[in-house]
Amino acid sequence: MRDIPGLPSRRGFLKASAATAAIAGIAVPAKAEQKPEPVALTEYKPDCLKPSEWAFVMAAVARLIPSDGEGPGAIETRVPVFIDKQLAGDYGKASDWYMQGPHDAAADPLRGWQTPLSPLEIYQQAIPVFDDWCKTTHGKIFAELDAATQDKALTSLQKNEMKIKPELNQFFTILLGNTKEGYFSDPMYGGNHGMQAWSYIGFPGARGSYKEWVGKHNVKYPLGPVSISGERG
């Protein structure tokens, strides 16, 4: 199959097949074949998250981008894997950031990242604090609550109703940010599995060539996404 502009959209077909792997009956170049299905999330061995942290991330992202309704959720797109890998790397360690003191974690939020903690340290310290709050307020740790109560608890976290200490006050912001990053980033980072999020919204990923389309005004672009490693959705 060649990508010729003007071919009918494959998006509908992909959605109907509810998967991205195995586009049965369509010959694709060997290079572009889908990768084998990765290990199930329940079997995944995190690079840096401890079991309780992993359980929290799995539960939280499932509410931040739920699976029900149209479009994939954070679980099918393997966002928890993305978050674990990012937190294990330079981002998690704040390697690129200026982290010398003195710190003023209670500064006006408009002044940016001022906590002495790295993103990984914030996850590590905030998850137990939030779980304790959930237990006190709702009777169970976050991962064990029902979906409606989880949504309530996340809303409280977003509004900082539990008055989390200033060093941790970026927790909800980075949790939500990292979840969306995992949903939309190239699949090579572990999330956006099968480019499902790109297919859902209609972003063609790394196609990067639209000369013949720039003048086609108000006409929906027909081709599905490709990834940096050559997967096709």
Added chain:
Amino acid sequence: MTRTEKKKDVVLVGFGWTGAIMGIELAQEGLEILALERGHDQATVPDFQYPNMIDELKYGIRYGMMEKPANTTVSIRRSLEETALPYRSLGTFLLGTGVGGAGTHWNGLNWRPMLSEYRLKSYTEEKFGADVIPEGMQIQDYPMTYEELEPHFDRFEKVAGISGQAGNVNGKIIEGGNPFEAPRSNDYPMPPMPSTWDGVKFRDAAKANGCHPFPSPGGIASKDYVNEYNMQMGPCNHCGFCERYGCYNYSKSSPQTAIIDALKRKKNFEYRVNAEVLRIEMAPDRKTATGVTYFDHKTGEEVFQPADLVILSAFALNNVHLMLLSGIGQPYDPNTGEGVVGRNYAYQMLGGYTMFFKDENFNPFIGTGANGYCIDDFGIDNIDFGKEGFIGGAYWRAGQTNGQPGHTMPLPADVPSWGAGWKKGIGEWYGHAMSIGAHGSLMSYRDNYLDLDPTYTDRHGRPMMRMTFNWKDNDIKMINFMQTKMKPIVESMNPTIAQAGFKKEGAMFDVRPYQTTHNTGGTVTGSDPKTSVLNRYLQSWDAHNVFVMGANTFPQNTQYNPTGMVGALAYWAAHHIRKDYLPNPRPLV
């Protein structure tokens, strides 16, 4: 440990646009030239290659092409009373690093300021009276005229490879171009780029409302192109990865695309990377520089590099920092008004509307950094400062630059930030939004300035530079004026939903969301050494063999993206160094 390298005629500090321009111009004089670049080497191949370059997470979100704050950053406060805190992670501006500098990851928008902007103080006083200038505002004239700079704008546009449609050639108004632009001696070297649907919708609405739309001028090749250095560009394919990325297609104008490979072939030119200049060294009488000391990251040692001529060609903020650290010129004191280095730091005032059209497809991933259509009907030359109560103006543009969903996902205000509602919202609205932006001037003020931080240091133990900056009423009034003018045009386009995004009175500078990397001022050019660091040839008043390039030379910010002016000023300075300074090195004024 310090080692001393063999003396060079010229040392260039920073190897981006202005370093490349100075390098190739002065190399033609047969001088031994060395460029020192603090960052890594990078070239279109292999560093910007497809498909690895178009990785939103790595470059668009984790800022893979930018200088890491761990290496270099500034501290920021919003008033003289506040304690400055470090800009620890990137947000409001993104400083480049490596060969090509910010010229590799820019959007490509290329402009010449409007006629009033070169002599803003005199123009304001003559036309509206000195009393329209509010207390605390420190606007100044450029010490050179537009007519003097015009050939250098023309030259930079031809070297950089700018696509556009002239609106005023030698006073003759050309239909379809910008009728309000400063008169140019030639059309752009390439015809304008085609626009996406959002730009065309804006063009038609602006025209129907009596405005004068024209295609956005930019360093994006609309056809194959060869410049005077025999450097080649290929036509752009609208991949939608300009800003924050290097161009894999030789289509976006950059130092790499326009100059560097030609410069590398010159035997009297050398560049060293991972060579971070720490300070300019001065002769005992402090009247001239003797060279620079840099940190060689490969060997871990300090190196003294002697040179007859020192040209600062780093990013604006770095140039100011080096002048402060080297003690060249008196640092500015906002309490007494004395001193000049760090004075008149400015930024850019932006605002705009986002519009959602339920039934229209914009394909937002098709775009360039300089896409779409603009108007200058509310540009600074067209504003009555006396009547409106502010000094300034803005150009407007509609033209999508990217559809990368991780950082470009406009949503209606009633879509929640997470959960089922968010997921539904992205499915409904991605690809159905467009925006019109007003890109406005920002004046200089007594208490917006740069100096050395008393507390925070960089990895070499040098004081970090401290930025004192906040929004001022004048510029907020300007952008609110733009909102009142934009609203009827937006309404005439009949969107499903329209959302305004304009700063309001009392707005505080927020370092978190990206705004712009148009940081200007700090070592401004002027005709009076009491209010400027550099004379009209961008030569230090205090050390005649130190010249300083960049947007740090702007007395206040213009309403435009700065690169066109930065390029023209570099060619202007290079011309005068070649013609006047080299034959007889001395203060030129």
